Amino acid sequence: MVAAIRNAEWCAWFPEDYRWAYNVMLVLAVVPTGGAEVGEIDRVCRRLAGHVGDDERWFREWGAMGDHVRGLAEKAEARGDRRAALAHYRRATSYYFAAERFRFPKDAEALASYRAMTDCFRRAAELDDRYRIEHVEIPYEDTALPAIFISAASSPDDRRPAVLFMSGFDGNKEHNWFLGAEDLIARGVSVLSLDSPGVGEAVRFRGVPLRHDYEAAGSAAIDWLEGRSDVDADRIGVMALSLGGYYASRCASMEPRFKACVAWGAIWDYHRIWRERIEAAYAKQLPVPGEHLVWSTGTSSNTEALRLLEGFRLADVVPRMDCPFLLVHGEDDQQVPVSDAHLLYEACGSADKTLRIFTNEEGAAQHCHMDNLSIAVPEINAWLADRLGASAG
Missing domain, CATH: 3.40.50.1820 (Alpha/Beta hydrolase fold, catalytic domain)
Structure with a gap:
């Protein structure tokens, strides 16, 4: 007999759905190393509230946050602020990563999102002189x-x-x-x-x-x-x-x-x-x-x-x-x-x-x-x- 699914009570967002809860946790986990920002995560999760299981909406909302933060990075670069640009590109990497994970089939749109993720990481690496x-x-x-x-x-x-x-x-x-x-x-x-x-x-x-x-x-x-x-x-x-x-x-x-x-x-x-x-x-x-x-x-x-x-x-x-x-x-x-x-x-x-x-x-x-x-x-x-x-x- 298959054991019943337990609620993800360890996650404040989407405790009724393990997959969604665990993937929010994946993004939260990288906050200390500069991979995400709690306020940005919360904004995405609020937009997803009431839509648990809608993986297309998940793809859109996390992708939109990736686009937003990548835009911050590009603006920071344009004004010569390398440190801010680096931080923004790193966070955009995580948001695109979260977005693409649930997207099937891996069509052109999914792959474009994934490529945006790799591009943001690469640009962050180029800016990181440490x-x-x-x-x-x-x-x-x-x-x-x-x-x-x-x-x-x-x-x-x-x-x-x-x-x-x-x-x-x-x-x-x-x-x-x-x-x-x-x-x-x-x-x-x-x-x-x-x-x-x-x-x-x-x-x-x-x-x-x-x-x-x-x-x-x-x-x-x-x-x-x-x-x-x-x-x-x-x-x-x-x-x-x-x-x-x-x-x-x-x-x-x-x-x-x-x-x-x-x-x-x-x-x-x-x-x-x-x-x-x-x-x-x-x-x-x-x-x-x-x-x-x-x-x-x-x-x-x-x-x-x-x-x-x-x-x-x-x-x-x-x-x-x-x-x-x-x-x-x-x-x-x-x-x-x-x-x-x-x-x-x-x-x-x-x-x-x-x-x-x-x-x-x-x-x-x-x-x-x-x-x-x-x-x-x-x-x-x-x-x-x-x-x-x-x-x-």
């Missing part, structure tokens, strides 16, 4: 995967540890910026934020679908990092969130060059997760509309997508892992049960492994800790910097 932010291409089979590299090095020959940072089922390389990238740089760890197969620009503009053997992307990323003079090839880790808990665990188990692994949210049997969702006619807690599955896998039906997901199981994979492993999960994660975290932890073959469950009492108990990143991110990043032997320069 960091060396590079938009790069990672050679991958017969194409390339788009990525963002932020160096912690003080010079081109200052070899620093690095982490491959991937999102999950429905994130992207731009959103990763707001999830602790600056903190990692401050700790002396360079960041390669990747749009991996089935994710971000890779699937939208290059037709690269989701796949189970994610080490193909992980190995491509390490090959690229090893070619940089400012990266210590012996100190490269991998971290990913949500479905990325599968990506990172798979990569670290199959690619021995990774020296540390963070699964930011457990995935044990993704086929089971989606089988249950489909059997419940998508009545279970979902982060995005159910159509995302068929689209991101490049399949033509749920049946075909489920066949592809049969490979997304870790029981026969993670016993091979031998690098340090950190698994973090929320006690009240309503997308993936905490029991899956215990299964993954027990099966992992690493001698140095840590399971951290954030509780309801302390906060950060929801999926990937989006209800309180401020306590989760420092723990994750401190562990990663320690295992990679990083020291801030």
Whole structure:
């Protein structure tokens, strides 16, 4: 029997609808890192009040806020205020990201909104003189995967540890910026934020679908990092969130060059997760509309997508892992049960492994800790910097 959906009582906006509530939380979560403004979020949510479930209206209202804030950025640029323009472009990035997530099909209008998001992030990066932010291409089979590299090095020959940072089922390389990238740089760890197969620009503009053997992307990323003079090839880790808990665990188990692994949210049997969702006619807690599955896998039906997901199981994979492993999960994660975290932890073959469950009492108990990143991110990043032997320069 499928468990009844619980109201999202942890979210003041749209508590009656998990998907809408959780996605508002995604935007709220990046306020401390400059990715959004509470007043702007509130304005959008007030316009959406009484329209829960109307994804077209969601697309229009968040997109309109993106347009508004991008306009502020352009005006600030015109008057020579780089700092204000940078801040506005960063927030516009998040609002376009929120808008496009629910839009199906991924038609020309949806893709234009997504392109506005990537353009705003790129312009913000160009205005940010605090960091060396590079938009790069990672050679991958017969194409390339788009990525963002932020160096912690003080010079081109200052070899620093690095982490491959991937999102999950429905994130992207731009959103990763707001999830602790600056903190990692401050700790002396360079960041390669990747749009991996089935994710971000890779699937939208290059037709690269989701796949189970994610080490193909992980190995491509390490090959690229090893070619940089400012990266210590012996100190490269991998971290990913949500479905990325599968990506990172798979990569670290199959690619021995990774020296540390963070699964930011457990995935044990993704086929089971989606089988249950489909059997419940998508009545279970979902982060995005159910159509995302068929689209991101490049399949033509749920049946075909489920066949592809049969490979997304870790029981026969993670016993091979031998690098340090950190698994973090929320006690009240309503997308993936905490029991899956215990299964993954027990099966992992690493001698140095840590399971951290954030509780309801302390906060950060929801999926990937989006209800309180401020306590989760420092723990994750401190562990990663320690295992990679990083020291801030």
